[in-house]
Amino acid sequence: MSIVEILPRVRSFRLPRIDGLTQWIVPLVILLVWQAACVTGYVPARVMPAPTDVALAGWKLLVSGELAQNIWVSFWRASVGFLIGGSIGFAFGLANGLSQLSSKLTDTTLQMVRNVPHLALIPLVILWFGIDESAKLFLVALGVFFPIYLNTLHGIRTVDPQLIEMGRIYGMRNSELFRRVIFPGALPSIFVGVRFALGIMWLTLIVAETIAASSGLGYMAMQAREFMQIDVVVLSILIYALLGKVADSASRALERLTLSWHPAFQKH
Amino acid sequence: MTVQQSLRLSHADAQVIDAPVDFEQALATQARRPAEQKSRGLSLTIRGLRKSFGSNEVLRGVDLHIPAGQFVAIVGQSGCGKSTLLRLIAGLDAPTVGTISFGEETRAEDIRVMFQEPRLLPWASVLSNVEVGLGTDRTSADAKARAESALTEVGLAEKRDQWPSVLSGGQKQRVALARALVSHPRVLALDEPLGALDALTRISMQQLLGRVWHDQTFTSILVTHDVSEAVALADRVLVIEDGRIAHDINVDIARPRQRGSADLAALEGSILRNLLGPGADATGL
Ligand SMILES: Nc1ncnc2c1ncn2[C@@H]1O[C@H](COP(=O)(O)OP(=O)(O)OP(=O)(O)O)[C@@H](O)[C@H]1O
Numbered sequence: 124m125s126i127v128e129i130l131p132r133v134r135s136f137r138l139p140r141i142d143g144l145t146q147w148i149v150p151l152v153i154l155l156v157w158q159a160a161c162v163t164g165y166v167p168a169r170v171m172p173a174p175t176d177v178a179l180a181g182w183k184l185l186v187s188g189e190l191a192q193n194i195w196v197s198f199w200r201a202s203v204g205f206l207i208g209g210s211i212g213f214a215f216g217l218a219n220g221l222s223q224l225s226s227k228l229t230d231t232t233l234q235m236v237r238n239v240p241h242l243a244l245i246p247l248v249i250l251w252f253g254i255d256e257s258a259k260l261f262l263v264a265l266g267v268f269f270p271i272y273l274n275t276l277h278g279i280r281t282v283d284p285q286l287i288e289m290g291r292i293y294g295m296r297n298s299e300l301f302r303r304v305i306f307p308g309a310l311p312s313i314f315v316g317v318r319f320a321l322g323i324m325w326l327t328l329i330v331a332e333t334i335a336a337s338s339g340l341g342y343m344a345m346q347a348r349e350f351m352q353i354d355v356v357v358l359s360i361l362i363y364a365l366l367g368k369v370a371d372s373a374s375r376a377l378e379r380l381t382l383s384w385h386p387a388f389q390k391h
Numbered sequence: 392m393t394v395q396q397s398l399r400l401s402h403a404d405a406q407v408i409d410a411p412v413d414f415e416q417a418l419a420t421q422a423r424r425p426a427e428q429k430s431r432g433l434s435l436t437i438r439g440l441r442k443s444f445g446s447n448e449v450l451r452g453v454d455l456h457i458p459a460g461q462f463v464a465i466v467g468q469s470g471c472g473k474s475t476l477l478r479l480i481a482g483l484d485a486p487t488v489g490t491i492s493f494g495e496e497t498r499a500e501d502i503r504v505m506f507q508e509p510r511l512l513p514w515a516s517v518l519s520n521v522e523v524g525l526g527t528d529r530t531s532a533d534a535k536a537r538a539e540s541a542l543t544e545v546g547l548a549e550k551r552d553q554w555p556s557v558l559s560g561g562q563k564q565r566v567a568l569a570r571a572l573v574s575h576p577r578v579l580a581l582d583e584p585l586g587a588l589d590a591l592t593r594i595s596m597q598q599l600l601g602r603v604w605h606d607q608t609f610t611s612i613l614v615t616h617d618v619s620e621a622v623a624l625a626d627r628v629l630v631i632e633d634g635r636i637a638h639d640i641n642v643d644i645a646r647p648r649q650r651g652s653a654d655l656a657a658l659e660g661s662i663l664r665n666l667l668g669p670g671a672d673a674t675g676l
């Protein structure tokens with residue numbers, strides 16, 4: 124059989140699956156290479172446990188209920204912190220995007236605070252809150268605030284003024300103008316902020332839980348380090364990666380749903 | 392046959408015939424809107440109108456009366472203040488000095504504007520974009536039906552559920568026209584609405600504009616760069632120069648008008664000469 128005869132069949136076999144599976148090829152290869160390196164002793168188990176060992180550690184923790192408990196605690200902190208910081212950021216973004224007065228009053232201050240790395244506040248936060256929940260929530264909320272604030276503000280300020288004039292010509296009052304023109308126009312930029320914020324949310328949480336917590340994934344990893352359980356350490360890292368991916372996928376799905384009008388999201 | 396019907400018929404014919412029109416015949420078939428046919432349009436009177444931006448006085452005393460239902464085209468060199476005048480008429484800006492008054496009391500829905508850019512909401516379907524044009528009637532029960540009939544009028548009924556981004560430039564402008572017409576305005580102000588379209592699309596849009604103006608009998612004020620468009624569509628062409636109306640030219644040519652006919656070309660030539668100033672030869676450029 125010549126290559127010419129095979130090609131069409133190969134194509135028709137691969138094309139429909141390309142979307143769903145292609146992205147997992149590289150992680151799978153890495154996993155296989157990793158396993159091979161550990162099994163052959165090329166990488167000592169002290170440095171890096173084999174994927175199967177990590178899976179085993181995960182299974183044990185799952186059975187004991189510890190894993191679910193820690194994931195839940197971290198997930199709860201992440202989402203509550205995100206909601207608090209995100210809503211405040213969104214509110215300030217709206218206010219400063221829509222009102223000159225509000226912008227004059229607060230924007231400069233916020234831009235100044237933005238230049239302080241929020242993780243640098245950890246010592247202060249521990250002094251204020253100790254290591255209880257509010258410390259973590261505060262840090263996550265603070266980290267999430269700025270990307271959402273900045274992108275909401277940018278989105279609102281860059282809504283096409285011609286569309287706003289059109290809305291006014293056709294008799295839209297402020298609330299309708301906001302609902303029909305300004306908010307949908309700012310939405311793509313707001314989503315950019317949300318995606319940035321999700322990244323910062325996990326980062327902040329990992330650091331905060333590693334330094335100052337008595338539960339959660341970061342705490343689990345630190346605990347494991349003390350007992351030299353390197354498989355659990357790696358497991359926590361992988362779970363963070365997985366949770367980050369889940370959050371990102373969720374925001375992408377929401378984006379596709381609400382921005383279906385956008386040329387970038389249209390199917391051909 | 393009613394006058395309306397005969398008008399529509401003669402217009403439909405005009406799009407098919409290629410041979411030069413017999414003007415006697417055209418006149419006999421009521422091609423011009425007869426005086427006794429009542430117009431829905433509003434008359435418009437402008438007195439001593441001036442508009443300055445800072446120290447830059449753009450309009451320096453415009454006096455103008457437009458009878459109800461007239462189709463007026465405004466031409467002039469770039470930057471002479473055509474858009475400024477149109478925005479004042481549409482109430483989008485306030486005059487520095489002078490008054491603009493309409494024949495009767497007006498509601499916001501009576502005066503509609505169309506721009507060179509369609510200004511459609513990209514996140515709303517074609518139909519909802521047209522519904523926007525209903526103004527405060529947007530929420531009424533028959534809003535959808537009215538928007539649909541306006542879309543049908545511009546020949547885009549089958550695109551009602553599409554996003555604007557998938558439409559061509561000409562189709563977007565037709566949606567914008569439907570949005571402007573859906574409230575049955577009595578004055579339609581157009582600022583180079585066809586300026587961004589290719590030549591063929593522009594001609595078919597001109598025919599569409601001419602037809603809806605005939606059918607709905609509103610007062611129409613069209614700013615354009617294209618003198619041939621002005622003489623093809625308008626009853627009257629105003630040339631703006633130095634912030635004033637320098638020439639006020641009646642287009643006394645029967646409708647339906649035939650593109651490229653000798654009368655239109657002659658008038659177009661003389662307006663172009665006016666525009667370019669004395670000494671310039673418009674045809675020799
Ligand atoms: N909002 C504004 N602020 C300041 N100057 C303005 C404003 N709008 C218009 N102008 C000035 O007024 C003059 C006339 O502008 P206008 O847009 O009315 O010209 P135009 O005749 O429509 O030109 P074109 O044919 O290029 O569209 C220009 O010199 C322009 O710079």
Ligand SMILES: [Mg+2]
Nearest residue numbers: 473474475582
């Ligand atoms: Mg202009």
